[in-house]
Amino acid sequence: KHNPEGDAQFLEDESTKIFARKVADHYSARTNQTLEEREASPIIHLKKLNNWIKSVLIQLYARRGDAVLDLACGKGGDLIKWDKAKIGYYVGIDIADGSIEDCRTRYNGDADHHQRRKKFTFPARLICGDCYEVRLDRVLADDAPFDICSCQFAMHYSWSTEARARRALANVSALLRPGGTFIGTMPDANVIIKKLREAEGLAFGNSVYWIRFDEEFSDKKFKSSSPFGIKYKFHLEDAVDCPEWIVPFQVFKSLAEEYDLELVFVKNSHEFVHEYLKKPEHIELMRRLGALGDGNQDQSTLSPDEWEVAYLYLAFVLKKRGQPDRT
Numbered sequence: 001k002h003n004p005e006g007d008a009q010f011l012e013d014e015s016t017k018i019f020a021r022k023v024a025d026h027y028s029a030r031t032n033q034t035l036e037e038r039e040a041s042p043i044i045h046l047k048k049l050n051n052w053i054k055s056v057l058i059q060l061y062a063r064r065g066d067a068v069l070d071l072a073c074g075k076g077g078d079l080i081k082w083d084k085a086k087i088g089y090y091v092g093i094d095i096a097d098g099s100i101e102d103c104r105t106r107y108n109g110d111a112d113h114h115q116r117r118k119k120f121t122f123p124a125r126l127i128c129g130d131c132y133e134v135r136l137d138r139v140l141a142d143d144a145p146f147d148i149c150s151c152q153f154a155m156h157y158s159w160s161t162e163a164r165a166r167r168a169l170a171n172v173s174a175l176l177r178p179g180g181t182f183i184g185t186m187p188d189a190n191v192i193i194k195k196l197r198e199a200e201g202l203a204f205g206n207s208v209y210w211i212r213f214d215e216e217f218s219d220k221k222f223k224s225s226s227p228f229g230i231k232y233k234f235h236l237e238d239a240v241d242c243p244e245w246i247v248p249f250q251v252f253k254s255l256a257e258e259y260d261l262e263l264v265f266v267k268n269s270h271e272f273v274h275e276y277l278k279k280p281e282h283i284e285l286m287r288r289l290g291a292l293g294d295g296n297q298d299q300s301t302l303s304p305d306e307w308e309v310a311y312l313y314l315a316f317v318l319k320k321r322g323q324p325d326r327t
């Protein structure tokens with residue numbers, strides 16, 4: 001018997017899977033760069049700035065011996081940051097098999113182009129999987145609970161449907177211990193929507209990035225439509241070229257609360273830089289990462305176009321409700 005609703009659901013599920021695959025294939029295809037290639041990147045200072053933001057978040061919340069869950073860990077670019085925080089255990093998951101392989105290589109210390117170093121001090125488990133589809137509490141039953149969950153520059157890939165967004169937050173909540181911390185970075189929907197409204201058509205950008213919304217959003221109004229599945233194409237020179245989804249922060253915040261995750265803070269990257277760059281230890285870190293020039297200003301070596309891309313992102317911290325079971 002013909003079942004239009006069933007057909008529509010089937011088509012939605014299929015297109016969701018196709019887009020998840022597109023994202024995975026895009027990241028899988030990105031090969032490791034040599035140090036020379038990395039330094040020559042048109043967005044090298046933006047990459048360094050983003051590494052600084054992630055390092056500050058880790059320094060602020062990680063404690064010696066912590067068990068860490070890194071959702072969408074990519075090639076393991078944060079392994080060194082976690083090592084510096086002296087964590088006790090690390091689980092990294094990513095949908096892109098190529099990235100997980102690179103992550104494994106980096107963890108084993110075989111061919112790290114960026115930093116030749118010996119083994120990491122913590123044991124690690126690296127898994128290829130879709131963090132926004134799979135019930136991770138089943139996969140990681142023996143590894144949980146975690147003290148910290150981190151999802152860097154990747155939460156927005158869960159916002160294609162409500163089911164995926166819920167799975168993402170349910171996974172984080174189920175795996176964190178009471179009082180555990182969820183840290184992350186993702187696009188700042190307020191900034192992106194503001195730029196869209198100011199744009200002539202459905203696209204905007206500068207010399208290093210562009211964003212283009214689908215024709216279906218040509219009225220530029222999102223209030224009446226669902227807060228999930230608002231898709232755009234994001235292109236960032238030498239980094240990203242794939243579909244992404246708007247994450248309205250208020251919706252993220254209230255959905256997270258449903259899963260016992262309470263907001264500690266949210267800050268646009270610009271605000272984050274201005275706030276944390278006042279602290280000497282963070283200035284020193286920025287200098288070591290090379291994102292700062294000689295002058296002490298945040299954007300002194302970032303081009304204005306890179307600084308504008310930084311403005312497209314925010315950092316968030318959430319806390320799992322309940323009393324910590326250790327001191």
Ligand code: SAM
Pocket residue numbers: 020023024027028071072073074075076077078093094095096099129130131132133151152153154157
């Ligand atoms: N977190 C890493 C970092 O900060 O360097 C990687 C960030 S990269 C911009 C986004 C990552 O999200 C990619 O490695 C991609 O494969 C991963 N990703 C996207 N969708 C995913 C999903 N459904 N499950 C797991 N990983 C996913």
